[in-house]
């Protein structure tokens with residue numbers, strides 16, 4: 001299969017391109033600069049959607065991951081505009097280009113996030129749950145809606161609602177490692193908020209799965225089947241690193257440091273289940289948090305984790 005990948009330089013994209021190539025597929029990064037001489041890549045301009053050199057086809061499938069980094073020092077008005085435009089507008093323009101090709105791709109996998117559900121408390125959330133409210137919920141809803149023209153054209157579209165991706169190479173876990181290793185880790189806010197996570201390996205596995213599963217279309221939650229509370233996540237990461245986690249970060253301090261981002265990223269509660277991945281028999285490699293963290297951090301499984309299969 002020929003698969004074009006936007007955001008190929010990012011955490012998920014770089015791992016995906018390597019895995020696709022290792023599995024014998026042809027992966028073509030869509031890059032935002034002129035490709036190097038001899039580089040197997042196409043140029044993509046997010047502000048116009050244009051892909052060059054223009055051809056009659058781009059690929060059998062497109063995996064669209066690009067977007068301005070969500071986490072920043074502060075969500076200023078300008079940062080929020082860039083986060084939205086690089087997803088909502090860029091997706092609409094990319095879809096326009098793809099649908100006008102003489103041979104459009106058969107499938108488009110477009111990243112989205114579990115932020116779609118907003119603050120869900122203790123309630124279980126599946127793909128059938130309603131959109132929530134807030135900046136990230138509005139973003140995910142509009143980002144998904146930006147793929148509508150592809151669906152109308154008969155392209156199979158999967159909106160992959162990603163949870164917190166766990167990898168030592170980047171993202172939330174990498175950011176937590178230094179404070180936790182220094183013994184400065186602790187629960188955030190009350191610690192009862194649910195966190196829906198997924199190992200990077202399973203993100204890649206899930207993308208390959210949805211690419212090859214014709215029955216999957218529309219929203220697909222890319223989260224492990226065992227979400228945890230922030231308190232459990234904190235305890236587990238401390239255990240895996242062999243460090244104490246006694247220093248809580250009160251909600252007011254998180255808000256002081258991060259403003260609106262604290263509520264939307266750290267204090268929000270999302271107990272999301274991968275109903276559609278499970279119904280389509282996706283075999284999770286890391287269904288439990290402790291095993292996922294040990295694999296991501298290259299730590300030996302603990303005796304209790306080995307016995308309980310965690």
Ligand SMILES: NC(=O)c1ccc[n+]([C@@H]2O[C@H](COP(=O)([O-])OP(=O)(O)OC[C@H]3O[C@@H](n4cnc5c(N)ncnc54)[C@H](OP(=O)(O)O)[C@@H]3O)[C@@H](O)[C@H]2O)c1
Pocket residue numbers: 006007008009010011012013030031032046065066067068069070082086090111112113114162163164165166170171172
């Ligand atoms: N990682 C997570 O925990 C997580 C959770 C939920 C949703 N997601 C979503 O999944 C997607 C991929 O995640 P990721 O962790 O791989 O993200 P990432 O590491 O931040 O990579 C995103 C990539 O998008 C491209 N990009 C950056 N700024 C851009 C801009 N202003 N306009 C267009 N493209 C831009 C860059 O790739 P190039 O330089 O190669 O173009 C960048 O490497 C993102 O859209 C993210 O929001 C991720």
